[in-house]
Amino acid sequence: MAFSLDTNCGLLNHNIIGPIYCTSTIFPPDILITQFWFNYRHVANTLSVYRSVKRLGIPDSHIVLMLADDMACNYRNPKPATVFSHKNMEFNVYGDDVEVDYRGYEVTVENFLTPRSKRLLSDDRSNILIYLTGQTGNSHGGNGFLKFQDSEEISNMELADAFEQMWQKRRYNELLFIIDTCQGASMYERFYSPNLMALASSQVGEDSLSHQPDLAIGVHLMDKYTFYLLEFLEEVHPASQANMNDLVSVCAHRVSVSPGHHTDLFQRNPGSVLITDFFGSVRKVEITKDTINLTSSVKSGSGDMQIESLTYVDQLPVAEIIHQKPKQKDWHPPDGFILGLWTLILLVFFQTYGIKHLKHIF
Amino acid sequence: CCSCLELFFVGEMEQKQAIWCLNPKDQFQEELVIRPLHSGDIYASFQFRTLWDTDFLQEGQKKVSHYRLFPKSLGQVLSKFSVQELHISFTQGFWRTMQWGQPFIPSPPGAELWVWFHDTVSDVDGNWKELTNVLSGIFCASLNFIDMTNTVQPSASFKPLGLGNATDHRFLRYATLPREIVCTENLTPWKKLLPCGSKAGLAVLMKSEKLFHSSFHSQAVHIRPICQDEQCTSKAWELRQTLNVVFDHYTSGQGKKEWSLFKMFSRTLTEACPLASSSKVYVDITDNPELFELSPATPLLSQAVVLGDRRTYSVYDLTRAETFGQLRSFNLLLRWKGDNMLRPLLHAERYVAGFGLQTGEIHTVIYNNHPYRAFPVLLMDSVPWYLQLYIHTLTVTSKSRDNKPSYIHYQPAKDRHRPHLLEMLIQLPPHSMTEVTVQFERALLKWTEYTPDPNHGFYVGSSVVSALVPSMVAMSTNFTQDQPLFSSFVPVKEESSYFVRVYTEPLLVNLPTPDFSMPYNVICLTCTVVAVGYGSFYNLLTRTFQVDEPSPPLAKRLANFIRRIRGVPLLA
Numbered sequence: 007m008a009f010s011l012d013t014n015c016g017l018l019n020h021n022i023i024g025p026i027y028c029t030s031t032i033f034p035p036d037i038l039i040t041q042f043w044f045n046y047r048h049v050a051n052t053l054s055v056y057r058s059v060k061r062l063g064i065p066d067s068h069i070v071l072m073l074a075d076d077m078a079c080n081y082r083n084p085k086p087a088t089v090f091s092h093k094n095m096e097f098n099v100y101g102d103d104v105e106v107d108y109r110g111y112e113v114t115v116e117n118f119l120t121p122r123s124k125r126l127l128s129d130d131r132s133n134i135l136i137y138l139t140g141q142t143g144n145s146h147g148g149n150g151f152l153k154f155q156d157s158e159e160i161s162n163m164e165l166a167d168a169f170e171q172m173w174q175k176r177r178y179n180e181l182l183f184i185i186d187t188c189q190g191a192s193m194y195e196r197f198y199s200p201n202l203m204a205l206a207s208s209q210v211g212e213d214s215l216s217h218q219p220d221l222a223i224g225v226h227l228m229d230k231y232t233f234y235l236l237e238f239l240e241e242v243h244p245a246s247q248a249n250m251n252d253l254v255s256v257c258a259h260r261v262s263v264s265p266g267h268h269t270d271l272f273q274r275n276p277g278s279v280l281i282t283d284f285f286g287s288v289r290k291v292e293i294t295k296d297t298i299n300l301t302s303s304v305k306s307g308s309g310d311m312q313i314e315s316l317t318y319v320d321q322l323p324v325a326e327i328i329h330q331k332p333k334q335k336d337w338h339p340p341d342g343f344i345l346g347l348w349t350l351i352l353l354v355f356f357q358t359y360g361i362k363h364l365k366h367i368f
Numbered sequence: 369c370c371s372c373l374e375l376f377f378v379g380e381m382e383q384k385q386a387i388w389c390l391n392p393k394d395q396f397q398e399e400l401v402i403r404p405l406h407s408g409d410i411y412a413s414f415q416f417r418t419l420w421d422t423d424f425l426q427e428g429q430k431k432v433s434h435y436r437l438f439p440k441s442l443g444q445v446l447s448k449f450s451v452q453e454l455h456i457s458f459t460q461g462f463w464r465t466m467q468w469g470q471p472f473i474p475s476p477p478g479a480e481l482w483v484w485f486h487d488t489v490s491d492v493d494g495n496w497k498e499l500t501n502v503l504s505g506i507f508c509a510s511l512n513f514i515d516m517t518n519t520v521q522p523s524a525s526f527k528p529l530g531l532g533n534a535t536d537h538r539f540l541r542y543a544t545l546p547r548e549i550v551c552t553e554n555l556t557p558w559k560k561l562l563p564c565g566s567k568a569g570l571a572v573l574m575k576s577e578k579l580f581h582s583s584f585h586s587q588a589v590h591i592r593p594i595c596q597d598e599q600c601t602s603k604a605w606e607l608r609q610t611l612n613v614v615f616d617h618y619t620s621g622q623g624k625k626e627w628s629l630f631k632m633f634s635r636t637l638t639e640a641c642p643l644a645s646s647s648k649v650y651v652d653i654t655d656n657p658e659l660f661e662l663s664p665a666t667p668l669l670s671q672a673v674v675l676g677d678r679r680t681y682s683v684y685d686l687t688r689a690e691t692f693g694q695l696r697s698f699n700l701l702l703r704w705k706g707d708n709m710l711r712p713l714l715h716a717e718r719y720v721a722g723f724g725l726q727t728g729e730i731h732t733v734i735y736n737n738h739p740y741r742a743f744p745v746l747l748m749d750s751v752p753w754y755l756q757l758y759i760h761t762l763t764v765t766s767k768s769r770d771n772k773p774s775y776i777h778y779q780p781a782k783d784r785h786r787p788h789l790l791e792m793l794i795q796l797p798p799h800s801m802t803e804v805t806v807q808f809e810r811a812l813l814k815w816t817e818y819t820p821d822p823n824h825g826f827y828v829g830s831s832v833v834s835a836l837v838p839s840m841v842a843m844s845t846n847f848t849q850d851q852p853l854f855s856s857f858v859p860v861k862e863e864s865s866y867f868v869r870v871y872t873e874p875l876l877v878n879l880p881t882p883d884f885s886m887p888y889n890v891i892c893l894t895c896t897v898v899a900v901g902y903g904s905f906y907n908l909l910t911r912t913f914q915v916d917e918p919s920p921p922l923a924k925r926l927a928n929f930i931r932r933i934r935g936v937p938l939l940a
Contacts, residue, residue, distance in 0.1 A: 042821075079460065079551035079580055087552050087580040102576055105508050106553040111819060112510055155820040157884075316531045316600050318859035321867040322836045324744050327524045327793055328774045 042075060046225040047216050049077040050091045051139040051186055051232040053099040058239040059135070062286030072108040072118065074155055084222055091228050091236065093220040115160050119168050130176035135284040138193075139186040139232065150192045166196040173199040180272070182284045186231045194268050203276065204268040205254065207231030244286050250276035394420040394437045395645045396563050398570045401681075401854050403652040404660050404702055407467050408617040408625040409583065412632060414570055414610065415472075415853040416562055421596060421604040425450060425486060437643060438607060439561040441506055442591065446605075449495045449502075452539070453484040453528050456503060457588035460550040460580065461614075462873055465715035468584075470675050472854045473610050475586045476830035476871040478546035479509060484528050485539040496541045508553045511545070517753060518829075519543040520789040523777045525748040525834050529858065530592025531603055544750070544829035546874035550585065552576040558587050561609060562641075569641025569686075570649075573633040574611065584614040590857075598846065608857070625704035636697040640686035647686040650852060651700065654679045663701045664693070674855040676713075676839030676866045681852075713738050714745070716833045718872035725810060725880040728755075732804040732831055732872060736796040738838060743865070744774075744795050745835040747804065751788040751828055753781035754811040754879060761807040764792070767800050783811075810879050818881065828875040836865040 056071055078089050078100045089100040108117055141153050151161045172178055183204040185193050190206030197204060207229065216226035217233045228236075235253075242248055254267050254276070269276050320326075396418050403411040420438045424447040435443055445451065457475040483499065485492050496519065504511035523537050555576050559566045566574055579585055588610045596604040615632050617625050630636055640647035650670070651662060668683040684691050684698065692698050715735050722728035734745060751757055759778055764771045775793035779786075796802055842863040858867050920928070920939075928938045 076549045076551060079549055085577070085581070087576040100552060102552060103556055104553050105556060107508070109508075109553075110510055110549070111513070157820040316595065316603065318529075318531060318595075318861070319527045319533070319535065320861050321527050321529075321858065322744070322746060322834055323527075324774075324793065324836075327746070330524065330775070 043077070043080060043082050044225050045075070045141075046077050046089070046223065047228050048139045049073055049075070050089050050099055050228050052137065053089055053104070054091050054228070054232060054236040055137045055184075055239075056104070057099050057101065058236065058242075059285055062239075062242065062244055062282060064285075064287045066105045068287075069105075070108070071104075071106050072113045073106050074110065074113040076109065082224075090220065090223065091233070093218045093227060111155075113155060115154050115158050115164075118154075118160070119164070131179050132177070133284055134178045134181045135184070136181065137184045137186075139229065141187060150195070152187065152193060162193045162196045165193060166198055169197060169202060170199045173201075180274075180279075180283070184235075186229050186235075191268075197268065197271060200271055201273055202268075203250065203272040203279075206267070239281075239285065242281050242285065244282060246280075246282060248281045250279045250281070253281060393422065394418060396437045396641070396643050397646045397853060398641055398644050399646070399648045399650065399853050400570050400573075401472070401650045401652070401852075402700065402702075404627070404655070404704070405468050405614070406659070408621070408704055409468065409614055410617075410627045410632065410702070411468060411471075411612070411614045413472050413612045413854060414574075416571075416609040417853055418563065418607040419594075419596075419604050420607075421602070423603075424605065425488075437563045438605070442561065442589070442607065445499065445502055445506070446591065449499045450486040450489045451483055451499070451591070452486045452532055452593070453530050454481075454591045455483070455529075455588070456481045456507070457586055458507070458509065458548065458550040458554050459584070459586035461582070461584035461586075463584055463586075463614075463871070465712050465870060468614060469712055470868060470870075471586075471612055472674070473586075473588060473590075473612060473857060474869045474871055475588055475612075476544060476546070476832070477874050478544055478827070478829070479511060479548035479550075480542075480544045481511065481514065482526050482540065482542040484532070485541075487536065487539060489539065492539055492541065500543075507557055509548060511548075513545060514543040516786055517784060518545070518750075518787055520750045520779075520787060522748055522789065522791060524775065524791055524793070525746050525832060528592070529590070530594055530606070531600075532593065542750070546827040546829045550587070551580065555579070555587060558589070558609065558611075561589070563643045564641035568639055569644060569647055570637065571641070573629070573635050573637065575634055578620070578632065578634050579611075579613055581620055582613050583616040583619075584612065586610075586612045608853070626702070628701045629699045636699040637686060638692065638697050644687070648852070649684040649686065649698075649700070650681040650854070651684075651702070652679055653682050658705065660702050660704045670852070672852055672855045673839075673841050673843050675868065676837060676841065676843070678841040711737050713837050714833070714835055714868060714870055716831070716870050716872045718831055718875065720875050720877060721805075722807075725878060727807060727809050728877070729805055729807045730755075730757075730828075730875070734794070734796060734802045734804075734833060736798060736800050736802070738798050740798050741838045742796055742798050743836060743838055744793055745833050747790075747792050747794060748832045748834070749788070749790040751781070751790070751808070752826070753783050753785070753787055754813060754826065755788075755808045755828065755877060756781070756811055757788050757790075758807045758809070759790075762790075762805070764794060764802065764804050766797050766802040771795070771797075771802060810877070812880055812882075815882060815884070815887075818884075822879070822881045825876040825878045828877060830871040830874050833870040833872070835868055835870070837868050839864060839866045 052071070052073060056069065059069065060066070077083060078087050087100065088098045091097050091099045138152065150163075151159045152165075153159050169181065172181075178201070180201045181199075181203070183194060183197075183202065185205070186207040187193075188208060189210050191209045194202075194204035194206060195210075208231075217228045217230045219226045238253065250269075272279075396416070398414070398416045401413045401415075403413070405411055418437050422432055424432055424443060432443060432447065446454070457473075457480050459475045459477050459480075462477050463471055463474065481500065481503070483496065485495060489495055493516070497515070500511045500514040503509075520542050521537060521540060522542055526540060526542055527535075555574065559571060559574060562569075562571050564571060566572060588608075590606075590608040590610070592606055593603045594606045596602045615621065615627070617623065617627075621627065621631070637649075653662060653669075656662060662682060666682050666684055668685065670681050670683050671678060672681060673679075684700075686692075686698070713736070715737075716732065718730065718732045720728050721731055730749075730751070732747065732749070734747070736743070757780075759780075764773060771794060773792040773794045775791075777789070777791040779789040781788045790806075792804070794802060794804075843860045843866055845860050845863060860866065919925075924939055931938055
């Protein structure tokens with residue numbers, strides 16, 4: 007699952023404290039949950055959304071990127087440290103400046119819903135963009151859940167509850183949820199929190215298709231929905247006026263399956279919501295002409311320096327090691343103890359019940 | 369002293385460098401060593417060193433708050449966790465000692481972290497846990513998987529490489545993650561720790577597309593306190609960032625034994641890092657001209673004793689403008705001429721023997737190729753708890769005779785708590801092969817403890833062989849500031865031998881894997897049996913049958929009603 011949370015900065019003008027950042031933040035978690043080399047396209051999907059979001063201004067500290075498997079430095083990759091999204095290796099979405107927050111086995115349902123270490127510090131002015139890609143249950147009666155690493159799953163009800171918790175704790179202002187999997191629409195059916203907009207690459211009962219294979223790499227590079235999404239986002243720049251209706255309609259007519267969208271819970275009209283509200287961020291900068299006096303740095307005390315000469319430790323002091331006795335931490339009873347204990351028990355037994363039983367033992 | 373003052377006095381500097389001497393106590397040096405290998409491959413080793421005369425462990429008023437060349441993230445980590453020494457490395461690939469010789473800074477495949485804490489720390493385990501979490505965030509790696517099940521406390525290996533009298537091994541922690549992948553997301557934060565970043569100096573050569581397309585790639589961070597001067601009356605903190613990479617002439621070189629900086633890194637050098645007090649490129653020309661030829665030639669030569677051998681290096685000083693020539697760019701060219709074989713004095717390998725999924729045997733083989741000298745090695749093995757070692761089957765044989773180690777420290781594993789730790793000091797006879805074998809049994813894990821892909825196998829970390837190898841040339845025990853960085857990493861105590869650490873291969877072991885669909889099968893079967901069996905049984909016991917006549921149709925009912933009134937017998 008790719009979770010990208012996006013918060014928009016330019017939307018709200020109040021409380022701009024410092025000269026650099028504005029207080030509302032965009033948190034796009036991009037999450038990919040499937041493993042194995044043949045799921046290369048899921049990594050390419052996630053990384054392309056990550057790139058677009060970074061290009062439009064969101065800093066790495068506000069992005070949570072979860073990739074369940076390593077494709078770029080995988081030994082099967084003919085061109086290491088690259089992940090391509092277009093065939094003939096035109097476009098390297100991995101780039102040189104990528105920071106993955108959760109990778110490999112760390113991508114679990116638990117870390118997705120309640121991240122322990124790298125969490126999103128969003129507040130009630132944050133707009134969040136969540137992008138998920140992976141594999142859901144197949145069309146044989148398995149819709150409504152999303153697989154994590156082939157061993158766990160998250161259901162649409164859990165997702166809806168998680169969003170409701172976020173709403174109760176005032177952790178977001180508006181949330182855009184994009185999912186690119188088979189039967190993606192089943193994942194947002196159960197949402198009930200306000201200010202949620204959801205987009206999916208396919209309806210219930212439909213499969214989401216991959217776009218183009220590359221013969222040198224040997225696998226499919228991208229999914230169709232994300233491919234057109236990326237094409238659309240490449241044309242968006244931070245001051246663009248494109249709105250949500252453009253996003254929904256761009257992906258609708260070119261793909262062969264019908265993407266779905268769910269805007270009932272969203273309070274504003276989708277036509278008035280800018281793309282950059284979720285995908286980009288503008289930082290307000292305040293320039294000041296006053297001078298600031300810096301105090302000189304504290305000099306470290308030279309008085310309390312050791313006078314005696316220090317030495318390096320011997321790396322392999324053979325004599326010392328041989329004579330080093332390992333410390334015995336656990337106390338073990340002495341060897342004859344158990345034997346003595348049993349002798350005592352036997353003696354007490356024969357004392358009590360008489361010596362005549364002794365002949366039955368020997 | 370202040371590095372910028374030196375630069376102002378050097379009259380022939382053409383580059384205008386505006387450096388403010390706010391805090392003259394730190395300096396930065398960078399160097400690149402290129403060593404052509406006998407097989408046609410090429411070994412490049414970058415070392416970036418920041419020296420800072422400060423004390424991180426101070427509290428209160430004197431707490432360090434102004435950082436210049438030293439990265440703030442690492443400085444805060446050192447002071448918060450009272451770290452005396454920190455060594456962390458990320459490696460992709462395995463160092464082939466037989467073909468490539470000894471590396472300047474050895475490292476095992478995967479991630480390795482060992483830390484000496486200051487002796488004022490009261491809860492070492494707690495500090496270790498938090499430190500691994502913080503480092504995993506800084507380097508974008510999964511170091512948070514380091515916990516008590518894969519951390520050991522070696523009793524004789526891994527003595528501090530810096531100053532200090534900490535010989536109480538209670539303050540040492542060592543862990544490896546052999547499965548850790550290294551990719552661009554680990555290189556990016558590593559590059560950001562450098563003062564010049566990846567914008568100027570030698571770090572511009574670090575492009576991930578070329579660096580990861582190699583046989584061996586290792587990046588490491590080493591932090592330790594060292595002597596500031598020869599008399600060693602005061603300490604300074606040293607941060608060394610090293611990056612070792614070996615380019616294979618088949619994959620990166622397209623089969624031709626010819627290398628240039630542009631071919632290796634797809635970049636050339638255009639300037640030194642302005643914040644560096646020294647920026648040099650060394651090329652090992654000891655085997656020139658029999659093995660290869662080098663251009664552009666340079667009159668600057670330097671000799672250094674490193675790894676027990678005296679080697680000659682061509683030095684290119686990047687702080688001098690004439691190194692860059694007319695084109696303002698510096699590119700080296702090396703062309704191979706002949707082949708030669710190499711015999712390293714010490715190397716080790718490890719493998720698993722046996723068949724089936726129940727038992728096995730770990731064999732560690734250590735080779736001593738010195739013709740007449742014997743020397744001791746300290747072998748440290750850390751085996752995870754799910755491979756249950758039978759230490760009574762431990763045998764050490766050299767030249768088909770029993771070789772009794774002079775020191776053995778064994779700490780058995782506790783299931784799900786800590787791994788096995790075996791340390792042995794073995795004397796290797798000259799020109800011999802020593803084999804250490806121990807049998808083990810594979811444990812069956814609980815079904816939730818398996819990774820999502822258990823059929824891949826489970827990794828066992830590399831063994832560490834630490835040795836004092838007799839040196840062919842006298843090593844120098846004096847420490848000077850002008851020594852090149854690659855020869856001054858390990859402190860030298862005596863002239864006749866040098867300290868070396870060799871890592872073996874990690875092992876990949878298959879554990880008996882259950883069929884994970886069994887819980888589903890069991891539930892289905894049980895529910896079916898209960899439904900069919902119990903349901904039928906319950907029905908048999910409690911169901912009774914009653915005869916129930918259907919109610920007659922309307923006409924008949926009407927007829928019966930009239931007949932009852934008339935008093936005539938009713939219809940059936």
